[in-house]
Amino acid sequence: MHCHATTTDLSLTEQKTAEHLAEGQRVITVALAGQPNVGKSTIFNMLTGLNQHVGNWPGKTIEQKVGTYHHNGFLVRIVDLPGTYSLTANSPEERIARDFIIRERPDVVVAIVDAASLERNLYLVAELLCLPVPVVVGLNMVDVAEMQGMRIEPHVLQAALGLPVVPMVASKNQGLRELMETVDAVVRGQIPLHPCPPEIRADHREVLDELGRLIHGYVPEPYPETWVALKLLEGDSEITEMMRRQLPPDRWDQVDRLLRQHEDAILAVAGGRYDWIARMIRAAVTRPRAGQITLTDRLDQVATHPLWGFLLLLVIMGAAFWLTYTIGTPIQDWLDVHVVQAGAAVVRARLQRAPVWLVGLLADGVLGGAGTVLTFLPILILFFALFGLLEDVGYMARAAYVMDRFMHLMGLHGKSFLPLFLGFGCNVPAVMGARIIEDRRARLLTIQLAPLVPCTARMAVVVFLTPAFFGRQAALVAWGLVAINLAVLAVGGVLLNRILFKGVHTAFIMELPLYHIPNARTIGLQVWQHTTAFLRKAGSIILIISVIVWALSVLPTGELETSVLAWVGRGLAPLGRLMGMDWRMVVALLASFVAKENAIAALGVLYGTGREAVGLAETMAATVPASSALAFLVVEMLFIPCMATVATIRQETQSWRWTLLNILLLLFVSLAAGIVIYQVVKVVLSPQSLVLGP
Amino acid sequence: MGGSKTIALNGLPAGQRGIVRELQGGHRFISRLAVLGFTPGTEVLMVRNPGRGPLIVQVRDTRIALGLGEARRIFVSPSADGNRE
Incomplete structure (x- = not known):
């Protein structure tokens, strides 16, 4: 048939x-x-x-x-x-x-x-x-x-x-x-095709024929009738709904009754297909003796072990970050000095006769804003390449398996770990990566949590500021900041799951593919796609906002101290005071909404060390107490996601409500954390803060 | 072990084989598992079963990770000859 x-x-x-x-x-x-x-x-x-x-x-x-x-x-x-x-x-x-x-x-x-x-x-x-x-x-x-x-x-x-x-x-x-x-x-019709599709298992053949008779003449174009009958029997929700609308009520009742009597028919259909497959395989495949130990089995002995697998994951993640930053940071520094700063100098030299505003726009707005963002490209490319490599080899499914137990506490399952891990590179692909999660609730929750993963841009701010303020303890403080973010992510996940989703459980069913040798071209193209998406964003949205922020920082008088931005920052100063921050730090936080690393550029302008960030950290360390700096970093790490991430959340959730929820949630969490940290640290370190205080 | 006794999949120790007998749960759940090859009569091999957390079974040449909640709704009869070498 x-x-x-x-x-x-x-x-x-x-x-x-x-x-x-x-x-x-x-x-x-x-x-x-x-x-x-x-x-x-x-x-x-x-x-x-x-x-x-x-x-x-x-x-x-x-x-x-x-x-x-x-x-x-x-x-x-x-x-x-x-x-x-x-x-x-x-x-x-x-x-x-x-x-x-x-x-x-x-x-x-x-x-x-x-x-x-x-x-x-x-x-x-x-x-x-x-x-x-x-x-x-x-x-x-x-x-x-x-x-x-x-x-x-x-x-x-x-x-x-x-x-x-x-x-x-x-x-x-x-x-x-x-x-x-x-x-x-x-x-061209040169190869004759004689496909012979599988048949349903014998015990359901009559039902299928009966269904075929009932729907005959009622199936809309371009659907094949036999296929629709089969899908009805499989319990396919979309086709069932379509036929309920197409059939006259009495016919539908008959079909519906028949389907209810055979609710488990999917097993007969799937079983029939697998019987057919078994015949194909018997003819064409010679199998090995059972019990052969393969490379995948041997690797999985470690990679999926409850303890060793977890330790291996930590080592691999650590190595990935270490490689990314060890290789990427010097390149980023080099680009910052030789492209952004040198470029700005060239603009100033060449355009000596041009209006001041045009020089400012190009040097500070375009190069200082969007240009600085672009210097992070090498770090991102490295991270994407390492992630792509781990994925292409087949390891990421094992990482998801090992992490499943922890993700369960948040009502998520192992697959959510993959987009969250990607978030350490950049939150934008992390939000998009949540697509791999089948269940809508779990996907929404993963998207809500993704901005809490500290991305490379935020780590850049941390790496930049911590040495000046905390000296030898800088690394410790940096790790502590990451730990705070991950703790907030975990607690937030548990609470959001309880409150929004009433703790509903989602099924974890995931294939573990065989390990195989990675393909450079596949990884390369993936990196290329991630990177061009980022470049397009930097060329449009980030560029526009950089220019707007720059304009707000010089309008209407041409001086930052009296600009619109300063006015806003001063208006928010009472809130900043609770966290030990003056209006300049508040403005820097606002600027980080455009792109997290903008915080450095904004502080550079506001603390008057000029465009060159050289000496900025030291200048700040001399005037700002350590407790304020710590509060600033905590807020920066937890603050509302950058604009590109917000736009991506809107695009992926198709909902302003979910997007707004995320913004408000992170705003509340970051400010609350900033206030608590400042007040606690001030008390603990009171003699030191007196020494360092203004 | 008798071939007729059925147990939930998570009761099958690592290295043991069993035959799928029954799937319990919603239509979508059954459909997803059937497509992956968990149809009645199919042999499965338990690859990893840590007792807590998800387990790994091999079915039709594919390794599948299953949450504990999912494994509890798949019923198998353990193969009499146990671990075949």
């Missing part, structure tokens, strides 16, 4: 393509489908290189990647579908993938499967076969499968599936050309 429907529609597609070619239109659309962790993005990147566009699926916060390549006179438009285990409406990703295939009818669907876990991977292929599109199977990672002792005969698998099967090792650039050629041949 399914076979019949599929072949009819296939011939339609061939006709459609033939028309395209006749008119001289040589654009074809290929959808790239696959389960998570099958190397799909590596293949997408290999095929398209930098000819790709990353955006969002319309109306969704799910990443959409579209790229192109030329081959044999075709312009191939390749759409990377979200990685999904199946095509049921269990998640928005699955809906997107199947809606695209059904509504857009791509010329070919390329299904990438991981040869090393072929059994589970063919499940998605089994689902794709029920849809009216030609499918080409890319059998990836055959080298890993061989390392595991599995032997797969692609020709036998091809004959059994009735679909072209292309063996590949994408990470080594093997099989990509063959894949492109197979896609061409399918589009």
Whole structure:
């Protein structure tokens, strides 16, 4: 029955393509489908290189990647579908993938499967076969499968599936050309497809037929009837809702009654698919003897051990930070001196005859604001590269597993650890990274907590100020500040979960992929995408705000002391006094809303050491008591997220209420912490603060 | 151990195999697990079971981490021959 429907529609597609070619239109659309962790993005990147566009699926916060390549006179438009285990409406990703295939009818669907876990991977292929599109199977990672002792005969698998099967090792650039050629041949109708999709287990066959009769003639275009019947039986919420609206009430009642009698039919459907897969595997795969110990098993002995795994994670995180800052900080300093400051000097020298305001705008507003932000790029790139490496190797899933127990205390599970970890680099990708969490509540909570992770920009402020104020204890103070943030994150997580979500538990089900050798190109492209996103932001939003803040700091008199910004800072001085801060520190905090590291630049201007931050820390240490400095740092670390993060939170939550909640929450927490720290430290260190005090 | 006795998955010690017999829970939960291969009759191998916190099982050549709450709703009958070498 399914076979019949599929072949009819296939011939339609061939006709459609033939028309395209006749008119001289040589654009074809290929959808790239696959389960998570099958190397799909590596293949997408290999095929398209930098000819790709990353955006969002319309109306969704799910990443959409579209790229192109030329081959044999075709312009191939390749759409990377979200990685999904199946095509049921269990998640928005699955809906997107199947809606695209059904509504857009791509010329070919390329299904990438991981040869090393072929059994589970063919499940998605089994689902794709029920849809009216030609499918080409890319059998990836055959080298890993061989390392595991599995032997797969692609020709036998091809004959059994009735679909072209292309063996590949994408990470080594093997099989990509063959894949492109197979896609061409399918589009030109040179390869006959005789797919034979799986059947439901025998005990549910009658029910399925009955459902098919009941809905016959009522299924809206472009959905295939047999597929809709199957999805109804699977209990697919979206299709059920669609048919409830389409069917006359009495028919719907009959369908509904039938479905209620067979609520566990998903097990028969999934079981039927796995029976079908077992037949394919039996034909095409020779398996190793059971009990073989693989590299992944050996590594996981340590990496997933409750104690050793946790210690390993700490070591890896420590090493990642150490590398990032050891290599990144000198580069950042160098850029600050030789690009930003030297650039400002050049501007001043060249534009001696230009109006003062223009020189100020360029030197202090553009270079001093947005330019300084850009000097952090090397640190960010390093962190993104290390994160990408850990992810590509397969380690990050283990980190999530090890952290699950701790995340549970906050009503989250292990997966939330990944975006939060990314937050140590920059909070913007952390908020976006929360997309990997299926459950909406857990995702919202992760987004609320992400800004509490101290990012590189805030650490830069800490590293800059602590040595002057705390001398030998600087490192200790810096670690203490990080610890405060993480403690607030933990306590905040527990409380928010109790108050907002009533402590609801979310299911933790996560695949641990096999470890494999990282692919430089995949990591490189990921870093490139993160970086260009940051650059675009720095070129637009950060630049505009830098200029606005600069304008507020010189308007209306041209002097900072009498500027609008100073007026605002003085207005807030009573609040600052509770934390031991004068109006200048309050203004610096306000400026850090634009970008956290702006606090340094603002203090530089306000404490009158000029643009060069040289000597600023020392100047401040001479006039500001240590207790005030500590309060300032605590507030800076916990303060409202920077503007870019706020904009990202709005974009990801699609809600001003959640965004506003985050701002108010962090405002309250940071000010409360600042007041408490100042008042306590003042009492404890009272003789010292008298000595250092103004 | 008799093949007919069923226990919750979290009762299966590391290194032991069992056959999935029943899944309990909401439709979405059952659907997600069935798709990953936890269908009745499937053999699973317990890879890591620390007693507290999440555990790792191997099913259909894939290692899956499951929270304790999830493991409690999967019922298996332990294989009689235990750890096959």
